[in-house]
Amino acid sequence: MLDINLIISDTKHVHDALLKKGFDVDFAPLIKLYDERKTLILKSDELKTKKNKLSASVPMVKKQGGDIEAIFAEVKALNKDIEKYDEKLAKVEKDIFDFLSPLPNMPDDDLLPGEKENNQVIKVFGEKPKFDFKPLDHVELCEKLGLVDYERAAKVSGRGTWFYTNLGARLEWALLNYFIDTHINDGYKFMLPPHILNEESGFTAGQFPKFKQDVFWLEGVEPKKFILPTAETALVNYHRNEILKEENLPEKLFAYTPCYRCEAGSYRTEERGMIRGYQFNKVEMFAYATEKNSKQCFEELVDKACKLVEGLGLHFRLSKLAAGDCSHSMARTYDIEVYIPSMDIYKEVSSASNANDYQARRGNIRYKDAETGKTKYCHTLNASGLATSRVFPALLEQCQNADGSVTIPQVLRKYMGGIEKLYPIK
């Protein structure tokens, strides 16, 4: 949610910022609503003051034997007027809410406008692996090495899903453990959140109202519940409606969950295998910060995500996204994209974002400023650390050998009983 006061006081700035995300918003109706709201509050409050005074005088008047009935009648009349104003006010406030809630976050000033084409690669790690043989794609590798079973998953569940089998499951689990242990060592708090969330949680994260159709909803359950599309949705709601202490910020968390996404119709032939599925595993980092330390937090998250991929020895790059390619709720997003040789493209394994106070406003998450004693909105940040479904294929493809085997990165071996290589099964 954007700050209405900022919109009123600096309309052009907000307008131009949103334009960078491709939203050309006419704020005139909002400004009108804002003024109407103030007028209505003024009027309603004035009547309420009168009413409260009259009502409070009743016991006194009674004692003195005055005319109580006259007071009753007067207050009743006032109540009718108050009701009228309050109804109008409720309508205006709802209109304001409806105006603001679908608007995206403002991108930070330094972002380029536009979409993907304006993303900037800011750093490249390692280089494209060179093969003196014809490298296989990860789907073939998974099959030959017996790591993943797509066909039976199609039978059991449907397309866009898979079984990790045997060493595939161990490799997946090793990745997750490698991520988790790294975050624990870095002092992040480990969280295992519920996977079924209520509607308010979706609103706070900024996934609703816009992306309601992208998540799985439980049928026949009241009140409505959905299955989390990312642990971020749960973590950002952890402190919903709370006032935190500044001395406890930043609060750094991480969680492991599968992520469940509909993404109906977005399945492309290019995205074979596990590049895009209805369910994938992800370790998510999250931070509650203050306006003072959120930038530093962001750098740390990006750095941590990069180090994880680096630790695996994979070639990848770090991109700063243009305004229009940032998530709806985010003021800035950096993507870590790992190289997939078979497609000769880079695929996102981590998305690090700073929402500034956008999500905090939606979820009413604040902190008390230690100096001024004032309550301020928190800044919320998140970064994948990491999503396995992209790392797994990249790892197989980048680490494959001429004999069809795949070398397990050093950091994962201790989680796989010391296995150094995966070999094709007969």
Place this chain on the structure above:
RNA sequence: GGAGAAGUACCCAAGAGGUCGAAGGGGCUCCCCUGCUAAGGGAGUAGGCUUGUAAAAGGGCGCGAGGGUUCAAAUCCCUCCUUCUCCGCCA
């Protein structure tokens, strides 16, 4: 899933239709005393949102959430949410 009980400020807790933004503790801040500590004595400290203003003063709304009754609701009624206890079911 069934049956009961409860949700009040940072925490515990009183409150039973007007004088309640809400007693009393604890905590916290300051002072005194005891060479330190423990203990004791005294004083102070109540939130959030919003309106208003140069700043204030002043208003309005807030006692889990939302409705209702009433001139007047923390207090009465309804719905929902949550927690606890008991029973059932179950990994």
